[in-house]
Amino acid sequence: MSRWLSTLISSGSPALYHLKPKKEEFGTLAKMTVGEKIPNKTNKTILLVGETGAGKSTLINALINYTMGVKWEDGVWFQIVEGEKNENQTESQTSDVVVYESFGFEDETLPYSLTIIDTPGFGDTRGIEHDAIVSQQLLDLFRLDDGVHEVHAVGLVMKATDNRLSERLIYIFNSVMSLFGKDVEKNIVALITHSDGRRPKNALKALEVANIKCATNEKNEPAHFLFDNCQDEARAENELEELEHSYDVTQKGIKQLMCFIAELEPQQLDTTVDVLNTRIKLTACFQNLQDRIEKIDLKISEIKKTEEDVKLYEKGLKNDENFTVETDEVYKEKEAVPGGKRWFGFLKGAVTCTVCEETCHYPCTIAKTPGMCEVIQDGNCIVCTKKCPAEKHVKDTWRYVNKTRKVKKTMEILKRTYEVKQEEKKTLLSSLEEEKEKLDEEKNTLVNESYQLVLKLEKIALNVDSLSTNVHLDILIEKMMEKGEKEKVEKLMKIKASQSKGVQTVLRYCYSKVTSAGRAAFNYVFKSGPDSSVD
Template sequence: MAEGVLRPSGSFKDKLEKIIKTSRIENKNTSKLSHTIPNSTVIASGSPTLYQLRPKRQEFGTMTRLTVGEKNVNKTNRTVLLVGETGAGKSGLINALVNYTMGVTFEDEDWFQLVEDEKKGQAGSQTVSQTSDVMVYEIFGFEGQTLPYSLTIIDTPGFGDTRGIEHDVNTNQRLFDLFRSEDGVHELHAIGLVMKASDNRLSDRLSYVFDSVMSLFGKNVEKNIVALITHSNGRNPKNALQALEAANVKCSRNQKNQPVYFLFNNCQHEDRAEEPECLKNAAQISERGMRGFTDFLERIAVRKMEKTVEVLNERINLTASIQNLQERIELIEIKQTEIRHTQQALKRHQQEMKKNENFTFHVDEVYKDKEPLSRGKWGLFYAGAVCCTDCEENCHYPCTMARTPKYCEVMKRGRCTVCTNKCPPSAHVREKWIYVAKTRRAVKTETLLKLKYESNKREGQKKLSLLENLESEIKQLGAEKSQLLDESYQHVVRLEQIALNVTSLSTFVHLDFLIEKMKERGDTGKLQKLQEMKSRENEGTRSALVYMMSKLKLAEKTDK
């Protein structure tokens, strides 16, 4: 068949005509369905003939939605999120789901492609480009053909690939945006962990991908997580299941307490001129897997995304809180050092200052400066930072989603939840710089110090000596430091209550800092709790951490 307009042949043509006819009867608004399929183009002739679907494309927010067919509001829908590393076979699985939903069988000698095969992508291809961080595929108009519902598939192409951690941070933020936006996705039926049958352990990259995505969800989704095993020969995937167990991946389990899984073979699109029986057996493996997975989708309880949004908000606030905490503690400790040096200088030069009130001495004075954002501690390039100009503090970075401080995640009820004075959005800016604490050599006199401290103290404190005022400030800074520690600890406790994966990397990297500071404070109860959380580190967490660090080192080399 020459390349051009799709002209379905044989049994599948009859199916399409029946679908179109039925759709017109059930819903007059689905007349566009008759144009969606016939306007597809032929990619290659043969057995099977390969067709490229031409979905309707819509950019919404920071994501891309691709729709095949017309939505019927009277029909039910099922939503699936696919998670897996590049090369695991997600693209082939999406295409298989689309064909199964449309009612395509092996005997039809046709195969419809929506997403380009990961291994065969090339410049100039007519297949759908996966340039967005989050892709949403919608398959409408085929309800009652194979499935009683329409299908929505969410994919995160390139997550965990060579584009760096900053790309992964953006992807998580965009999933957050998808789940909370008005025209986004507000419920989920399944999370499919896509992995190859030959995987006998989770690679560091796959552990990192699973850890990062699982950290987004609440505990209520555990029974909705299943393994989708690709490139399968139909046998029990013992290696893949053992890999999931070793990495302590939380998921739905069967009566034998094994992870629930479904098998697929990714070769339905291959030329059947050679080894037709083998390819038919492979197709039957996928068909059984599809039947089992779609039955699972039909009976599993839907999960609303409110809990996921709550988890994401808590993680964002935890990260922002601890970042701010670390910076403020650093500032407090520098200030305390400055005050102690000032006390020592005052005592050391007491006699000279009695004779000469303009006697000068030098101390390292702390001040705030602005630094352009660049690859920082974790090798990230931050698109922007929300900073409070009144408190001179960094409240949220990276801030990749909010256009203005008003819409930043750390703003609640018209106030910032992070900066010292909990200032309104109007006191904040979103810029490509952050505040940093620095020191400089400064000349001091007793007279200047008295003016500084007496102008800032309450009436009762003005009666104190200069040394007493300095000691009072040290104690006040210590109390502020203690309060900041408690706030960050409460974020961790709240995550443990609601998060599916509380010890994910996004939390794990903060535990050492909190443990160190609780030791310094001597808070045995909180220290034991944090140490118990850290002890939950498993093979999956360690592998994910190894992969994250390798990406950071690569980013540092690239930056140089």
């Protein structure tokens, strides 16, 4: 074991060591590598999904020790991940996606090297914005040249004592599954922790009741593997037999899992990247839609205030050349956003259109230039109002936001502003109404584009059971109902009906964390919508 850099945590039996892997920071991603990669050697990748406290960290440590050839009689245990927080702590131990790699033992303990992707807990108190960041991190990982391009197994980590899957865990699982194509089921397995080695009746029943789509074994049960979580516990004389049995349960579970993975065809991530790119476009369209709706609402308020003042003017103040109207003028302001240079020169920030003065994509994490961003297709933006060419966009650490300011305008200025032409017998108020109709038409166009993106996402994804998509559907349903698009509303309601009750519960759970648009969607669906009853 001397070839691995490590520091002693505590002596005894087993002696605990903290591995010192090579660490690479990829913006909000991290890669921990033990050993040196050998070119042209086979590698297998496991993606882990689970709640905090399920035992993911201990399982990762066990997998790494197995690949390193650590045995019970060696009397040592290596940790690459620190212990998990207890169940009362609401946030996961790590906020970011972490990739663990183990190289150098190929053809000794395993015929291949191992990569483990650890995802932080979805659906916690950090809410929808954090979930979107995790999805973005996975997309970044899948698209990087030095990232992960195939996954052999997706492991749902759960305790053997779980007699039901919590709505939160179902949401976590489905959020990740919605990133993959429909053929991912054969790669999904249950990783049962805190096991005594016996058949996990409770956990298997919980998987059946929750209708989790996964691979099956020769008994037509969900493919599952057993692990205990006692490997780093001090070996007291009166517990040696029990602790060795616990160790053997985990060794057997890992060996069976490794054999299972060896026979699996990997899930190629081309479809996954397509799914995630679609989701990014969908999200970008909705973010832009909300900005433009907000602008329309502010503009309507300005119109109403102007209308009131104009009526006063027409009642008897027409001869007052100094008559002014005070309005809340809508304007765009540049607002700083977190960002800066990332790995390999990538810039984290926002893509904005300098012509439309709109934010087209935020956060944009991988694209070096606007032309490389997901919202640019065939040289033009699919998000901004005028669908401007890529060269009219910039990527920087700021975005456009709607603001209002108090301004005073004379009647002449107002008429010039809204192009009131006497020869066309247009009035100021009719010009304002025309502008509102134009904005409504633009909004309808974006709603229709978003609808098409939802249909594409449903078509290529395993399911659409994720919080971000759910919120988007609620908003889209409301807008389609306003337009009277009955068939499209029915289609969207059908998609929504297929989503689990767990999503609705998580929406309640994250209610205080979501944006005002998300709260509006929540209130619409669960208080006034046609399918609004939630226990």
